Amino acid sequence: MDEFPILSAILLCPVAAFVVTLVIPGRQSGLIKGVHGIFALLSVVLSMVVWARYDTGWRENGDVDRFQMMEDVPWVPDLGIHYILAVDGISVVLTLLNAIVFLTGVLSMWTLTLRVKEYFLFMAALVFGVFGVFLSLDIFMFFFFYEVAVLPMYPLIAVWGSTRKEYSAMKLTLFLLAGSALLFPGLISLYFESGGQTWNMLILAQEGTFTPKFQVFVYPFLYLGFGVLAGMFPFHGWSPTGHVAAPTAVSMLHAGVLMKLGAFGILRIAIDLLPSGAAYWAETFAILATIGIVYGAFVAMRQTDFKYVIGFSSVSHMGIVLLGLNVFAAVGAGDGGSDGLNGAVFQMFAHGIMTALFFSSVGFIYDQTHDRDIRHFGGLIGQVPVAASFFLVAGLCGMGVPGFASFWAELLVFVGAVKVFTPLGVIAIAGLVFTAAYMMRVFGKAMFGPKNPQWDGLDDVGPWSALPRVVLVGVLVLFGFLPSVIVDVIRSAGVVSHSGGM
Amino acid sequence: MSYETWALALLFAPLLGFFLALVVFRDRHNVAAAIVIAAGSVSAAASILLCVGGPQPTVSARWFHIGDITIAFGVLLDSRTLLMGAVVGVITLCIQIYSLGYMAHDPGKGRFFGFLALFEWAMLSFVYAPNLLQTFIFWELVGLASFLLIGFWYQKPSAVAAAKKAFIMTRIGDIGLFVGLILLFRATDTLDIESILTLYAGSSAGGAPTEIIAALLFMGIVGKSAQFPLHTWLPDAMEGPTPVSALLHSATMVAAGVFLFARFHELFMAAETTRMAALAIATFTAILASTMAVVARDMKRILAFSSISQLGFMLMGLAAGSLFAGYFHLTTHAFFKALLFLVAGAFIHRCGSNDIVAIGRQGAARTMKVTTFGLIVGGVALAGIPPLSGFFSKEQIIASLGQASPIIVAGAYAAAFLTAYYTFRMIFLVTRPDPESAAQPAGPADPDHAHGEPTWAMNGPILLLSLITLLISALSAGALVGAMSEDPIASILGQASHHASIAEMAPAIAIAILGAVLAFFEFGKKGAAQTGIVARMPGLERLLANRWYIDAIYRHTLVALATGIARVSHGVETRGFDGGADKVADATVASGRQVARRHSGRLQLYIGGAAILFALAVVFLGFRG
Amino acid sequence: MITAGLLMAVTFAAALLAVTLRNVLHAIFGLAVALLGIAGIFITLGSPFVAAMEVLVYVGGISVAMVFAVMLSTVVARQDEGGRRRVWAGLAALGFFAAMALVITRADFGPDSDPSEQAWAVAEIGGDLLTHYNVVFEALSLVLLIAIVGAVAISRREAAASGSARLEPGAIDPDGTGKSDVESEQRGQDA
């Protein structure tokens, strides 16, 4: 605790942006955006510092802890609630993801004019919650941040959204709160079952804290509760509608980071604390995840709205994440399990960046045309080559083309899945064909094909507005060519406390 | 320079070219083209040098590791990769130069060259790949690059559809490849190709796991090399610019599948059942595609069908157990088929039509001497008429079928006969047009692409490829008559070639000549009707022209099934999950309304109720305990 | 203790008047008397200081404020409630009383400790208020402040609104029917 509390500093970036924005008059929207940009950039830099300082050698070298840079301050001692921040390899990666999406989200809303101040206040709150979830090691704090992250979605969609925005916002909120309703008793039961002394995950994760019977009973609550936010089939309904209605940057945050909270919660709490329960349920949930992969792709094939396509592709891609997690849950660090885990976390990261890129491209076109119907477009690559190229890159990444980050993520998950649940793995791989099919459909209809003269006059992405997108593409390509940079970090956290309970 | 340097230059030159051409100089067409051609030259020179230098130890650098698996990016320099690499390098360079002329007037020239470089990089990296992962990565990238190239004229819906089809159909095969590679990795616990091959080299019967792996890998090959039942994408892929067809469908993309078979030849040899199935599929494909070529009039489509059929031949040779035969045909075919495509491109460039009858009627053959020369060299080679190269390689394949079932052998002869027949049909229709023929010109596949006589940039590669074809022919013929002790390609591969006697070759020669003669009487002879035998049987012709209705069947079964499932899923989504959620929400709201209606808004009633309830609760709790 | 009994009786009677008298002004006076009685009870319970506060704030402040409100609003001083309304309310209150009384009679209050004789504990109260209960004390003062500001704000805004409303007296009656007697009575008092 002598050193600089860098994790708290990251957590404080959105708070600082929030507070500073509070005192700026709403008229000075440029200043508000600037403040957010600066703090977002600061959080990116700090996240990178954390990444660099994170010691990945903890398994080889017994002196290094898995969780590093820990800050532990008692908060409500009577209830055993502590403010504990720490990172392991997984949260390092996801924290950086959140920071990047925050930054690009701010940049891509640079042209916003409607209620700028309120918008950025809510957005900062959301980002704050997400950072908190990724960094907390205390279950109570975790849940607190989780709710902080979820709730701003309602006003963000209902006020700044489009296309049945109130409906979508309400639907999203209800789904997510239903998930929380499952979650809360689960978390409370963890607290009481363990003796009501602490919410600290590290202590609760010790072997023998929970009996296998208890684990089997409670695990579904946690998995389903978090799964709702992760867009798990069949509780994914909120996600595409929410995507469609949300403004660009919110879509980016929503698909880019928010859905990751669910998967992260499953990993960090459900699987880590309840390994026996996880192993017991793994196959069932793996089947659901696989159905989600294929089902999402099929539904995406029928959509006519850009954002719906992306929304359902998210269902499909999050299915891959969940499949990887369940592979890990089934066998622990054993043969294929670590592949599944590494792949799942990598996919969380890659999907976050990729979806952000998708939405920023679609948002760019929508802002000018106020139309998102695929059938109304054609040959965009000739009309707005740069914007369409960004979309193409995201699409290729979504198809798992080598050279982009998600290729490795999917590869790892599928390798693990084929090893552990062979039939499911094969079906999931076959899902790639349908992924290709719906992506190609969008490409063929909107990006290629005869031009629609109506859109001949569209402005293309200029150098400044290309900046956030170039950042995203750069990240995708960087990790596409050098996956070890990220996999090493994830892996150092990956093969964890999962020895017991089998 | 050491061979490592060449190997690195070979791989990275196209990557650099791709980046510079596509990202930096996309709009400065000639700069982009120059960069890409320079990169192509480096790669071609390096590949030839390496090939001449003979096998060397693998060059590889640790790329990264995932888990306990170390992944290396490198260059495997054994005989198979060297030969294939040289073929790819040379042909790619020829086609890049040719594109200078063919694409001179295209507004997307810079982009085109960028894609070409991307394709070359992917293909070479695939060929030289020393481990399974690199193989798979670049196999996929080859698919991506071919998607970009086939769909290059993105404004043309048919081109986009073709690119889409190619990508998705090869992807179906890729599932098999992907699963197969994972299982292979699991079975052998190594990614290194050489170790895997050593592992399988000795064992003749690998048992069920090997069979499954081999079958899955073969699924990938079927997709990539356009074998039945995944062959339908290749004819459509002719929608791309002609240099693309020449590149993709002669030596590179489609040959990647055959190359993969050759690469894992030991593995396939250990899987007896799969090998037999592969042989049967290859033979069937060879015949099927030839029959389609017999009635086609689009020059590029004829060549496309013939590619499918010749790929079938190669796989037949490989599956029959002769690595040399299949590989030899792969090499010879690469050159003469590339040549033929370039020739076709030159005619299309000149006449603005793909229709061989229309091309013939314009009398193009008389003015375009170089092109016609190339057509005849390539055509004769394709038809398998001695003494050109196609004959030798095809003969090797037929000879390697020795132990196979007579049906397969008969099938091979039938395909060879049809090949000779449709090739000469094409040659005669182009070179000896019948002015009286009232054929309707087919619509041009490259619209507005009549740009006049081919320039040196187009004629040069045609000449070069003709010469290479002739050279290979001469070398093979020399080997045959004993002028050289060993067939050059066999020596590169380190495999024994099959030295057949003239008597053994007789049937093959006879069949090829028979096909040519039939074509001569129907199309070549003065005053011939220029109507094929098939054309006299309208039912059969319609069947063949519609490619056995396989496309239609797919459209009505598989595609319909997929769309059907998608539609059902969509219905389930909107009415089931979404609708269900909405119903729940509506019900909640409705019940809320009901409850709200009970509320009079009279505070006093509420307070009284609360007081009574509280009192009751207190009494209940108080008296319970 | 007889004093206590007497005070209770007085308080009870006054409170009964406060809740039953039709005229609100009279009811307020009943309330004031009851509050005085309660202050007396506080004295018997050993805390003249709290009793003083009770008198000051309740009798001197709250009751007077209510009287002012009645005067200001010129509301009809008496308002009739229907018999049924009173019966139901009485039953509810009686039920509540019965239930709670049952609990009280069955409750075990433990041994009666000696009534503390520290009658004059103002110093201790003051000390506690400023030390242990400081936060609550400050919070309460904030609440009072906000209440005052809020009260002013509400009256002012409504004053402005009613100023404009008064121009069109016809538009005031919200639901028109059955209220004419009340209306006329109000007008009468207005005049």
Place this chain on the structure above:
Amino acid sequence: MTLPAFTMFALLLFCMGLYAVLARRNLIAILIGIELMLNAASVNFMAFNYFVAPDPAVGQIIVLFIIGLAAAEVAIALSIILAVYRQRRAIDIEQLTEVKG
């Protein structure tokens, strides 16, 4: 006079307040009821403080708080009542049913 007597008295006071709240239509009369209820609570506190509590200051302090809160409450309530009156010319609770939804 013992503790139960005081609690019974407080209860009686409370129930009278409850009766006023339930029965009266005039908002000020209802306010009177509320005051009675608050005072009932105060009496209880004082009684328990006197008879049971070890620290005699606590109950008194709480009563002081109650008095303070009551003052705030009355201030707000009266201003609302006045505002309602200005708006509607009546302070009859029977007419104030907007919260019924």
